[in-house]
Every structure is written in structure tokens, then in C-alpha cells.
Amino acid sequence: MxxxxxxxxxxxxxxxxxxxxxxxxxxxxxxxxxxxxxxxxxxxxxxxxxxxxxxxxxxxxxxxxxxxxxxxxxxxxxxxxxxxxxxxxxxxxxxxxxxxxxxxxxxxxxxxxxxYPHHHDRIFEGLQAVRAARLTSRKEAEAILAEYVQIPQVRLFLMTNMVRGEDQVFDWRINVDGLQQNYAELAKAxxxxxxxxxxxxxxxxxxxxxxxxxxxxxxxxxxxxxxxxxxxxxxxxxxxxxxxxxxxxxxxxxxx
CATH class of the missing domain: 3.40.50.1820 (Alpha/Beta hydrolase fold, catalytic domain)
Incomplete structure (x- = not known):
């Protein structure tokens, strides 16, 4: 790697x-x-x-x-x-x-x-909701994310991971699926x-x-x-x- x-x-x-x-x-x-x-x-x-x-x-x-x-x-x-x-x-x-x-x-x-206990579930739900909406507007993406993440600073931090594809649709540069599905590993000591x-x-x-x-x-x-x-x-x-x-x-x- x-x-x-x-x-x-x-x-x-x-x-x-x-x-x-x-x-x-x-x-x-x-x-x-x-x-x-x-x-x-x-x-x-x-x-x-x-x-x-x-x-x-x-x-x-x-x-x-x-x-x-x-x-x-x-x-x-x-x-x-x-x-x-x-x-x-x-x-x-x-x-x-x-x-x-x-x-x-x-x-x-x-x-x-x-x-640690799982405490990022809502964030993952928000990231997936933004992806599913296939948006071209950062403002619309933040509006959807706000339904899951109440703290503005955290939303802005998460949105630093937004990138446009060739079709101009926003997606996440982080491996959302892999991190979410294997979160139990991240929670371990x-x-x-x-x-x-x-x-x-x-x-x-x-x-x-x-x-x-x-x-x-x-x-x-x-x-x-x-x-x-x-x-x-x-x-x-x-x-x-x-x-x-x-x-x-x-x-x-x-x-x-």
C-alpha cells in the first residue's frame, strides 16, 4: 500500500x-x-x-x-x-x-x-444519503448531510472529502462502503x-x-x-x- x-x-x-x-x-x-x-x-x-x-x-x-x-x-x-x-x-x-x-x-x-462503541452510524448514513442523491450542488449536499450531522463544523469537515466525477456529480473520495462495513475493526483497541x-x-x-x-x-x-x-x-x-x-x-x- x-x-x-x-x-x-x-x-x-x-x-x-x-x-x-x-x-x-x-x-x-x-x-x-x-x-x-x-x-x-x-x-x-x-x-x-x-x-x-x-x-x-x-x-x-x-x-x-x-x-x-x-x-x-x-x-x-x-x-x-x-x-x-x-x-x-x-x-x-x-x-x-x-x-x-x-x-x-x-x-x-x-x-x-x-x-469504543459504534458512534459514527449517523455520519455513515448521511454520507450514503448524499451519494444516493447524485448531487451537483454542494449546498444541496450540505442540506442532506445536516439531517444526519447537526454540528456545522463536523459537516464542513466531512465535506472536504467531496469530489466531482466526470459527470460533475459529487461523491466521496474516502472508501465509505469499506469503512462502514468494517467499522468494528476501527473500534477495536x-x-x-x-x-x-x-x-x-x-x-x-x-x-x-x-x-x-x-x-x-x-x-x-x-x-x-x-x-x-x-x-x-x-x-x-x-x-x-x-x-x-x-x-x-x-x-x-x-x-x-
Missing amino acids: KLNSYHIGSADAPALIIIHGLFGSASNFRSLAKIYSEDFSVTCLDLRNHGASPHDDDVSFDAMAADVVEFMDDHGIPRAHIMGHSLGGKVAMQLALTHPDRIDKLIIGDIAPIT PTGTPFTGKSCFIRGEMSDYVKETTYDVIKQLFPQAEIVTLKGAGHWLHAEKPQEYVRLTLDFLKKD
């Missing part, structure tokens, strides 16, 4: 690989990548089934972690700092638990190594041998993705983990509090 990527920064700098969340893409972190590029060689990846990367119905964490390793091998990156948000955080955790020799420091954004390297788990104060009840599980798999709460942030902490998120992550990456 050859992943699409966006790179910025000097090739001589330490490598930092950033992995987006479900329904996202490499472009989600472009503005932050520009800041990180002052100190790091930054690569933002499109996970399989997302962005401009190929589609495959195998959405297991082992497969997605292997994609990252393949990317690193193809681009001569023996080790890198790895940053992942949400689903990307689970992929980053899986990478650390199965390929610890490829990771310098690990940063996980608002996700824990646990199995990453597994493997505990990662003894340095890691930082950042939770949003207003988010319920990383509750205090998950701290023990985090520490079991990531015994050196720092768990930090970003004040005033929800699940999209890097977008909601970008300055604070960058300051926190750079402090972690640069210390020692």
Missing part, C-alpha cells in the same frame, strides 16, 4: 510523521506542519481509504501500521517521531506496540487504547507488546474520548506515558486550540 503524503521541512532534520483521524486527510495538519517544519522534517500521511491514498477493505490496525512502516522504508526513514489524532492515534499506538524500533517519541491526540519509549497522550478537557478510567490501560501499554489535559479543547484539540497544542507538543518533542 503506497500512501499519499505531504512533506515540508529540511530532509536533514529529525523526522516527524503525522497521522490524521477518521474521515480526515493529510491536509488537516498542513498549517501545523508548517510550524513543526522549523525544527523537523514533517510528513503528513493519508491513511488507506482516505485522501488520495488507495482503497482497501482491510482496515485492521496491523494493516494500517504496516502501511506506515512501508512508507518509512520507501523513503529511507529508519526512525521518526509519530503523532496521531483519533483513528490516527490508534494506528500510531499499533505502530509503537509492534514496531517500537521505528519510533523516537509518540504523541497521541484524544484517543485511548480501548475498544490496538494490541501488542508494551511500548517503553517516551509517549504523550493529550486529551481534550471537553471531550469524553479519554476518561480517567482509561489511564490504567494507557499506563499498562505505555508505561512512560505522560497524560496531559488541554484546557477548553474538545476532540479536535489541534484545530480548536492550535497554539496551545503546538506549544505542548513541541515542548515534549524537544525536551531531553
Whole structure:
């Protein structure tokens, strides 16, 4: 699986690989990548089934972690700092638990190594409804999506995945069918041998993705983990509090 990527920064700098969340893409972190590029060689990846990367119905964490390793091998990156948000955080955790020799420091954004309940069903229904309507108007697409997704910011985020076909009809560039049919794999917890390297788990104060009840599980798999709460942030902490998120992550990456 050859992943699409966006790179910025000097090739001589330490490598930092950033992995987006479900329904996202490499472009989600472009503005932050520009800041990180002052100190790091930054690569933002499109996970399989997302962005401009190929589609495959195998959405297991082992497969997605292997994609990252393949990317690193193809681009001569023996080790890198790895940053992942949400689903990307689970992929980053899986990478650390199965390929610890490829990771310098690990940063996980608002996700824990646990199995989560299905909570994207309405989003998938909305994506399928837009597809079925065969629309040529973004305004009409958003109107349909609004019946399923009430939060405007989430709708706009999802609509970054809209692309026109040759007939000018909008469709989704993400593998909607594959992700929906295999969602149970995405909900699972990453597994493997505990990662003894340095890691930082950042939770949003207003988010319920990383509750205090998950701290023990985090520490079991990531015994050196720092768990930090970003004040005033929800699940999209890097977008909601970008300055604070960058300051926190750079402090972690640069210390020692």
C-alpha cells in the first residue's frame, strides 16, 4: 500500500510523521506542519481509504501500521517521531506496540487504547444519503448531510472529502462502503507488546474520548506515558486550540 503524503521541512532534520483521524486527510495538519517544519522534517500521511491514498477493505490496525512502516522504508526513514489524532492515534499506538524500533517519541491526540462503541452510524448514513442523491450542488449536499450531522463544523469537515466525477456529480473520495462495513475493526483497541519509549497522550478537557478510567490501560501499554489535559479543547484539540497544542507538543518533542 503506497500512501499519499505531504512533506515540508529540511530532509536533514529529525523526522516527524503525522497521522490524521477518521474521515480526515493529510491536509488537516498542513498549517501545523508548517510550524513543526522549523525544527523537523514533517510528513503528513493519508491513511488507506482516505485522501488520495488507495482503497482497501482491510482496515485492521496491523494493516494500517504496516502501511506506515512501508512508507518509512520507501523513503529511507529508519526512525521518526509519530503523532496521531483519533483513528490516527490508534494506528500510531499499533505502530509503537509492534514496531517500537521505528519510533523516537509518540504523541497521541484524544484517543485511548480501548475498544469504543459504534458512534459514527449517523455520519455513515448521511454520507450514503448524499451519494444516493447524485448531487451537483454542494449546498444541496450540505442540506442532506445536516439531517444526519447537526454540528456545522463536523459537516464542513466531512465535506472536504467531496469530489466531482466526470459527470460533475459529487461523491466521496474516502472508501465509505469499506469503512462502514468494517467499522468494528476501527473500534477495536490496538494490541501488542508494551511500548517503553517516551509517549504523550493529550486529551481534550471537553471531550469524553479519554476518561480517567482509561489511564490504567494507557499506563499498562505505555508505561512512560505522560497524560496531559488541554484546557477548553474538545476532540479536535489541534484545530480548536492550535497554539496551545503546538506549544505542548513541541515542548515534549524537544525536551531531553
